[in-house]
Amino acid sequence: MKNIKSNTPIGPDTRTRIIEAFVQHVLETGREPVSVFKFAQSLGIKEEEFYTYYTSFLGVKGGVWEQIFERTVAQMEAQPVHASYSAREKLLAFYFTWIEEMKKNRSYLLALYLQPDGFKKAMPEELRGFKAKFQAFANELIVEGKATDQIAERKYISDKYADALWLETLFILQFWLKDTSPSFEKTDAAIEKSVNLVFDLMGKTAVDSLVDFAKFLYQSK
Missing domain, CATH: 1.10.357 (Tetracycline Repressor; domain 2)
Structure with a gap:
């Protein structure tokens, strides 16, 4: 998956960044991500931080x-x-x-x-x-x-x-x-x-x- 790390500090906009990264992945690959771990890593956050906002890609x-x-x-x-x-x-x-x-x-x-x-x-x-x-x-x-x-x-x-x-x-x-x-x-x-x-x-x-x-x-x- 393409690395989409951002210099933007992690904060209240993390939910929006997750959504935007998810959409970008679908646009580039034609399908949703498979691994939450790899997706979070590409976004520059820890997997547990992803779960602060969404419990699965279904939630995203x-x-x-x-x-x-x-x-x-x-x-x-x-x-x-x-x-x-x-x-x-x-x-x-x-x-x-x-x-x-x-x-x-x-x-x-x-x-x-x-x-x-x-x-x-x-x-x-x-x-x-x-x-x-x-x-x-x-x-x-x-x-x-x-x-x-x-x-x-x-x-x-x-x-x-x-x-x-x-x-x-x-x-x-x-x-x-x-x-x-x-x-x-x-x-x-x-x-x-x-x-x-x-x-x-x-x-x-x-x-x-x-x-x-x-x-x-x-x-x-």
Whole structure:
């Protein structure tokens, strides 16, 4: 493995340095590191210091996803118009900003997650932290949407709205990983149509959006 020692003193930024070194290793080799000992050595830290921050490379991969989420929200909320957005517009803004953040790590994400049939499992284990953060964000949008009548309160179903938005997030991620269209135009369309569909399903009208989205998926095969 390439030696990536840094003159930067070990300190509060060690967690970030571990994440950056992990991503760099995947970019250079096409796979994640095998040995924590060798990885820590290349970073200029002791193995036990690695375990201060992460117990395994699975944790590091989770850290990458949480970092992407946090940067997405920071970028989105930094926009002056964000506060005036409706719940639907905030979800659209999240997804578009999220894609922009993921573009910065596309080669890394493709190396680890692009599979002929999508993810090897329904959801990679390392996405759990990202999922928790996203669902907290989604629940805020749902509360806001109900308050403004964009989202309908439905007995037994309303509690599943955040789960539906998470499934949409996984769909968008896998769609983007496979997207080869110029400037990821098809992903942009998938985001718009899926957000419109999910908000119509949570709202009072759904038929038109469902037909439009089904047509889009058929034409994108």
